[in-house]
Amino acid sequence: MKVLVTGGAGFIGSALIRYLINETDNSVINVDKLTYAGNLESLKSVATSDRYFFEQVDICERNELENTFKRYKPDLVMHLAAESHVDRSITGPxxxxxxxxxxxYTLLEVAREYWSTLSESEKGKxxxxHISTDEVYGDLPHPEEIKNKSDDLPLFTEQTPYAPSSPYSAxxxxxxxxxxxxxxTFGxxxxxxxxxxxxxxxxxPEKLIPLVILNALEGKSLPIYGKGDQIRxxxxxxxxxxxxxxxxTEGVIGETYxxxxxxxxxxxxxxxxxxxxLDELVPKEQSYAELITFVDDRPGHDRRYxxxxxxxxxxLSWNPVETFETGLRKTVKWYLNNQDWCQNVQDGSYQRERLGVLANSLNER
Structure with a gap:
């Protein structure tokens, strides 16, 4: 199959493309605008494959999208292109x-137009x-808010009503x-x-885990919003x-998972x-935990997902393979071994400073 992936140079998109090239026989068309968070260095290991193609296209540009669909004739569209950082959405929604x-909307219309030209057998395939987030559901009760401690804590299900809190999740x-x-409406x-x-x-490195790893290695403060009791x-x-x-490949049309x-x-x-x-792998005289600092919480911060x-x-017979402990250790080791990538993706416009504080200061007036 030919799989068109939007946002394929981003974090999740690049992981998906590496999986598609390394673990399947499918061809991949990576459609990415290459914003600050999209980097082709994340795809170096698969970029030379004859099953990988890249198109620098903004999904808001209909003509460019139409040309891409006509050129490659995809069987599947996996839509990951998105602005995804909550703090950035507070500063600039x-x-x-x-x-x-x-x-x-633009991608849906182009896909619909393309789909309408397919034969019945092609339409069936x-x-x-659309890849989305649990943040659309809002937040869940925190253990501190549960009166009967013996009760099971609620979870987001596919039937949970939407109640987004931030410009991003909205x-x-x-x-x-x-x-x-x-x-x-359109089928x-x-x-x-x-x-x-x-x-x-x-x-x-704007997200919590890479931010903490890189700040710790440089001896910078490790900022924690509020009390740090938010659960994810x-x-x-x-x-x-x-x-x-x-x-x-196996899900049912119209379903949410x-x-x-x-x-x-x-x-x-x-x-x-x-x-x-880090204390174990890159020991210093003092524990890295001494760098932890608590800062004002994010406006509208959800407490638990x-x-x-x-x-x-x-x-679909799917379960995660990694525990948090095994996955986090792999992640820390990767950042320790890939400092060049970390430097290359951080341009002059972002130096791991806190974002979203403008909205916070306005909120306090």
């Missing part, structure tokens, strides 16, 4: 509205897989609704997945890539675990 909503919720509407064969927090190699479900990115391929790592951890726990691993991925297990 406009780009999130443009890329995540208008871009998804075509899939439009834009992703909007794109999810568009994808469902294009199935119901475009779509599938949606919503995943928990990803981590692993090639993650841009952590999913190793290669496990996510396997799940995405399962869904696009939640993909989680079964690893609920408080942010402070994640940071301390990274410090423990947790995914129920039992549908993935029951219907």
């Amino acid at each position: 406009a780009e999130f509205i443009k890329t995540n909503i208008v871009g998804t 075509f899939r439009f897989h 834009s992703k919720a909007s794109s999810d609704h568009l994808v469902r509407a294009w199935l119901r 475009l064969p779509t599938i949606i997945t919503n995943c928990s927090n990803n981590y692993g190699p090639y993650h841009f 479900d952590w999913l190793y990115v290669d496990d996510h890539a396997r799940a995405l391929y399962k869904v696009v 939640n993909i989680g790592g079964h690893n609920e951890k408080q942010n402070i726990e994640v940071v301390k675990t990274i410090c423990d691993i 947790a995914i129920d991925s039992s549908k993935m297990n029951k219907e």
